[in-house]
Amino acid sequence: MILGIGRENCPIGFGRHGQLKTMIGKQFLNTSVSQQLILDISLDPMDVFFGKDWYRFLCRCRTVLGCEEEERACIDPTGNIRKKVDDYVARHPEASFDEVERFCFPGLDGNLNLFALSPRHFECAITKTCQVLVEGEYAGVFQPGVHYIEVKKTGAISQRSSGGSRIGTYCEEIAENAYRDIVQSELYTYRRFVETVIHHIPTA
Numbered sequence: 001m002i003l004g005i006g007r008e009n010c011p012i013g014f015g016r017h018g019q020l021k022t023m024i025g026k027q028f029l030n031t032s033v034s035q036q037l038i039l040d041i042s043l044d045p046m047d048v049f050f051g052k053d054w055y056r057f058l059c060r061c062r063t064v065l066g067c068e069e070e071e072r073a074c075i076d077p078t079g080n081i082r083k084k085v086d087d088y089v090a091r092h093p094e095a096s097f098d099e100v101e102r103f104c105f106p107g108l109d110g111n112l113n114l115f116a117l118s119p120r121h122f123e124c125a126i127t128k129t130c131q132v133l134v135e136g137e138y139a140g141v142f143q144p145g146v147h148y149i150e151v152k153k154t155g156a157i158s159q160r161s162s163g164g165s166r167i168g169t170y171c172e173e174i175a176e177n178a179y180r181d182i183v184q185s186e187l188y189t190y191r192r193f194v195e196t197v198i199h200h201i202p203t204a
Helices: 016-030 052-060 080-091 097-104 119-126 164-184 190-199
Strands: 002-005 038-041 063-066 130-134 148-151
Touching: 016 038, 016 063, 016 097, 016 130, 052 119, 063 119, 080 097, 119 130, 119 164, 130 164, 148 164
Parallel strands: 002 038, 002 063, 063 130, 130 148
Antiparallel strands: none
């Protein structure tokens, strides 16, 4: 099984949620599960895939790690938080997120709730790549245990996915469910989006 991750580290100033994918990636690399899987996980920005290379990568993967997208978790209208974070991390490169938060933006993380689905989730459904996602809402489109394997924010994986030799079959089932419900249903196409917009336009 190949398990890939396709995103670089998120700046600390963007909040705790931005650290989730990095944390989960490191956890998969450092736990015993890595002995049973072929992993292709990188946290280096130079390894980000662009264009068709991203789809080629997905087609090589049985599963892909991911989480909900969030632009920011706190308001930083003047850029002061980012400057404080950059300065602090430059002086304390080994500082944890909790330490940086405590000294640079205490009590501000989570003031914004800007979670959203990423196009990456739909691209995985299109290529029938099983997603291993951190628990979240996913706009009610992707359902845990149906369209993706859920990973708790603590790092624990849903029990059903730990079925030994059956895990490959389980991943295929999840990928097929996502393809059927998300792609073949045509509920989330541009055509359907335009129809929805037009439907809400008042008529004279």
